[in-house]
Amino acid sequence: MKMTHVFPTYQRFPFAIESGQGVHLTDDQGQTYLDFTAGIGVCNFGYQNTAIQTAVQQQLTKIWHTSNLYENALQEQVATLLTNGDERLVYFANSGTEANEAALKLARKYTGKTAILAFNHSFHGRTYGAMSMTGNPSIQAGYAPLVSGVQFADYNDPAAIQQITPRLAAVILEVVQGEGGVFAGQAEWLKAVNQACQQQGVLLIIDEVQSGIGRTGYRLAYEGYGLDPDIYTVAKGLANGLPVGAMVGKAKLATAFGPGSHGSTFAGNALAMAAAQAVLQQLTPAFLQTVQHKAQPVWQVLTDEIAPLAIVKQVTGKGLMIGIHLAPQVPVAKVIAALQHQQLLTLSAGDNTLRLLPPLVMSTADLLAGLAKIKAVLLALETEVTA
Numbered sequence: 001m002k003m004t005h006v007f008p009t010y011q012r013f014p015f016a017i018e019s020g021q022g023v024h025l026t027d028d029q030g031q032t033y034l035d036f037t038a039g040i041g042v043c044n045f046g047y048q049n050t051a052i053q054t055a056v057q058q059q060l061t062k063i064w065h066t067s068n069l070y071e072n073a074l075q076e077q078v079a080t081l082l083t084n085g086d087e088r089l090v091y092f093a094n095s096g097t098e099a100n101e102a103a104l105k106l107a108r109k110y111t112g113k114t115a116i117l118a119f120n121h122s123f124h125g126r127t128y129g130a131m132s133m134t135g136n137p138s139i140q141a142g143y144a145p146l147v148s149g150v151q152f153a154d155y156n157d158p159a160a161i162q163q164i165t166p167r168l169a170a171v172i173l174e175v176v177q178g179e180g181g182v183f184a185g186q187a188e189w190l191k192a193v194n195q196a197c198q199q200q201g202v203l204l205i206i207d208e209v210q211s212g213i214g215r216t217g218y219r220l221a222y223e224g225y226g227l228d229p230d231i232y233t234v235a236k237g238l239a240n241g242l243p244v245g246a247m248v249g250k251a252k253l254a255t256a257f258g259p260g261s262h263g264s265t266f267a268g269n270a271l272a273m274a275a276a277q278a279v280l281q282q283l284t285p286a287f288l289q290t291v292q293h294k295a296q297p298v299w300q301v302l303t304d305e306i307a308p309l310a311i312v313k314q315v316t317g318k319g320l321m322i323g324i325h326l327a328p329q330v331p332v333a334k335v336i337a338a339l340q341h342q343q344l345l346t347l348s349a350g351d352n353t354l355r356l357l358p359p360l361v362m363s364t365a366d367l368l369a370g371l372a373k374i375k376a377v378l379l380a381l382e383t384e385v386t387a
Contacts (some may be wrong), residue, residue, distance in 0.1 A: 020046075101129045105329060128147055204229045206233075217318075219283060
């Protein structure tokens with residue numbers, strides 16, 4: 001498919017996805033794939049999920065869009081589900097980067113301070129504020145000057161705790177760094193960051209855009225560590241494919257986000273809210289337990305059969321958010337292409353990493369079948385580079 005009127009901002013594979021069913025996708029050439037991407041961690045409940053599809057179809061017959069000038073019962077219902085009974089408030093956005101922009105604005109306005117501590121190899125989005133908090137120079141290249149006041153530290157580094165001082169408005173981090181290479185935070189370090197923020201009067205913002213909505217086996221990844229952020233952001237999996245994001249903050253922060261302080265025309269759109277409600281209604285403790293149970297045999301195979309391969313440096317991640325870090329002589333793009341020929345779709349991430357984000361509804365049998373294909377491809381490439 002030749003693109004003549006679209007900016008070439010994406011490196012696209014030479015086929016188009018035309019339909020999906022369950023955890024499989026079919027392209028424009030009739031080829032069907034097992035999907036280990038979930039639309040980059042978006043379609044956690046797979047494709048054509050009955051409850052989500054029904055909710056959106058019903059909403060289509062009522063109203064697609066009004067504006068945020070009127071009371072909105074659907075937004076209230078989704079916010080109640082999202083906060084899970086906590087005394088927190090929700091600002092709806094259209095994407096993860098917009099949710100992180102809102103978090104930055106709220107933190108600065110509430111504290112009256114501007115300095116932000118973020119982390120190397122992080123990713124928080126591509127709009128100016130979110131990009132400025134992203135610890136990846138290649139994403140920032142060509143866009144200077146960035147938003148000022150952001151400093152960076154190494155992730156999981158105890159020395160970073162010393163940078164958390166009262167001059168900061170906030171610390172922003174991902175519990176599992178997704179784009180940077182699927183690196184999970186060390187429990188004690190994350191708790192130390194949380195404690196330092198509380199002691200120093202600094203807001204803690206946790207970016208759950210990729211790690212939230214069940215991806216690690218918890219509603220939000222930070223819950224698995226017992227953390228208490230002042231603000232967290234979600235997007236990707238929240239509406240299973242319809243554009244939505246949300247910033248969720250403690251109720252005390254409402255004093256800084258009154259009428260006129262922030263807004264968006266499409267945020268909290270009725271179709272997105274209908275889908276989000278159906279997602280959150282399915283994100284039950286029982287469902288999350290199944291994700292945790294399915295992750296156990298997956299990690300057993302990763303640990304016992306894939307991590308020991310000579311061309312694998314390490315395997316990282318948590319739950320069904322997985323990174324297989326490859327030796328430099330094996331480009332991840334080559335692995336992805338080989339897996340596509342084996343009818344398996346996968347992703348890349350930083351540090352030459354093969355990233356796996358399968359739909360959370362995928363069966364254990366399909367998960368293990370996908371890993372078997374990955375192992376076979378890696379073994380073939382291992383033989384090739386060592387021959």
